[in-house]
Amino acid sequence: MSTFSGLTAASSALFASQRAMDVTGQNIANVNTDGYSRQRVDLKSISASTVPAVFSTSSGIGQGVDGDTVIRIRDAFMESRAQTEHATTASLTVRQSTLRQIEDAFHEPGDDGLQAQLSKMWSAWGDVTNNTTVANGGGARTAVLQTTQTVVANLHTISSTLDAQWSQNLDDLGVLVDDVNASAASIATLNQSIKQAGQAGLPTNELSDKRDALVLKIAEQTGATSTSEADGTVTVNLGGVTLVSGSTTISLALAGGTDPAAGATDPPRLVTAPGGTTVKPGGTAEGELTAMTTTIPQYRAMIDGVAQQLVTQLNTAHQAGFDLTGTAGGPVLDDGTGTGTDAVLPSTVTAANIRLRISDPDKLAAASLSKAAAGGIASGDSLNADRIAQLGSAAGSADGVYRKMIVGLGVQASVATGNLTAQTVISTQVDSARMSVSGVSIDEEMTNMLQFQHAYSAAARMITALDETLDVLINRMGVS
Incomplete structure (x- = not known):
């Protein structure tokens, strides 16, 4: 994977972590909203290219993470x-x-x-x-x-x-x-x-x-x-x-x-x-x-x-x-x-x-x-x-x-x-089981927020490291 590909992967991690924190905030904001189902970002890894070029092949390393999809957490059986x-x-x-x-x-x-x-x-x-x-x-x-x-x-x-x-x-x-x-x-x-x-x-x-x-x-x-x-x-x-x-x-x-x-x-x-x-x-x-x-x-x-x-x-x-x-x-x-x-x-x-x-x-x-x-x-x-x-x-x-x-x-x-x-x-037991799946838990959301916050910081640190590497590569190599 090239350095520029690394920037792409890191920037996707920044976006996904930011989106995940936004969704976590939405869950916390609606913790007392009747009928609200907690949401989660459906994180999926972006695979590397599987189509070979004439003079190159893929390194096999993925291209980052996809965090575009936000899903509701529901149990269809318990709802029925x-x-x-x-x-x-x-x-x-x-x-x-x-x-x-x-x-x-x-x-x-x-x-x-x-x-x-x-x-x-x-x-x-x-x-x-x-x-x-x-x-x-x-x-x-x-x-x-x-x-x-x-x-x-x-x-x-x-x-x-x-x-x-x-x-x-x-x-x-x-x-x-x-x-x-x-x-x-x-x-x-x-x-x-x-x-x-x-x-x-x-x-x-x-x-x-x-x-x-x-x-x-x-x-x-x-x-x-x-x-x-x-x-x-x-x-x-x-x-x-x-x-x-x-x-x-x-x-x-x-x-x-x-x-x-x-x-x-x-x-x-x-x-x-x-x-x-x-x-x-x-x-x-x-x-x-x-x-x-x-x-x-x-x-x-x-x-x-x-x-x-x-x-x-x-x-x-x-x-x-x-x-x-x-x-x-x-x-x-x-x-x-x-x-x-x-x-x-x-x-x-x-x-x-x-x-x-x-x-x-x-x-x-x-x-x-x-x-x-x-x-x-x-x-x-x-x-x-x-x-x-x-x-x-x-x-x-x-x-x-x-x-x-x-x-x-x-x-x-x-x-x-x-x-x-x-x-x-x-009926109370069924509602409790249903809410254990779709209901918002403050403790769980706070844990998720810390997790996504650390992921965001790590992605940002990765971008900083790649930026420094490119700076050395472009501006300092060949200087006597």
């Missing part, structure tokens, strides 16, 4: 794993949140929960047992109506709370869909910019970081996955549908019923727009849809079942007795559509429409004997009131159905919390 684990964590988070909100709707255990109010209602019927006449039983009978009305109001509150929760989930999903569409459009724009920059030989690392952060966000929201293409772009797929391909996108839309009643026959779902193809998502969207199509309707049906069981038991027992005038008792509860002596169908009763039918305390059928059977006077035996008071502990009672539901809810919520805890650990 992070998308999957983030989506699973998001779905489980929504499920736990849904069950926790349902628990809050029931207020159990507590003095204002339905279980406590049912107990107070049966206890009020027990008080009527000892106070069956008008003179002595007016207060007790009024207490029965008041406690029953409290039970009815609590059922209304639970039903409306569940409906409000369903509507909130629908609103949240609508916002999520808009956000996903906006992110998909941004990914397509970044894809186009990255492709054009790559073709022009311009840097694309920062653009790629922004795009990958958006891909991870969509993966968490919908369970989408991405595939890298040869031209630097990514393709985003969701449930068998290509959401983003190059610079083109397909939007998502929310279809189905917009209230709990309509949702029972036309469940909410994600579809493509245009096209209307149903998409099966993961992540947060999956959790929201599961809440609206399975979890909340399940507990709405259960609390309706409690209301129907209460109507069946209480009305049946009450109609077997007689009131203060000796008249056979009528239905105590109905669905709000019946009047007078209309038949009451428990199957039409829900927690939302259940109503206290009786407003006059004297109409409560506490006695077991009719006026005729009691010798022409109103019976005061109170046996029917006693039988009604025992309904709360009877087999298959509304209380038992409700307790079973609450226990099941508690178990489901506990399992959901446990699953989320375990999944969070997995």
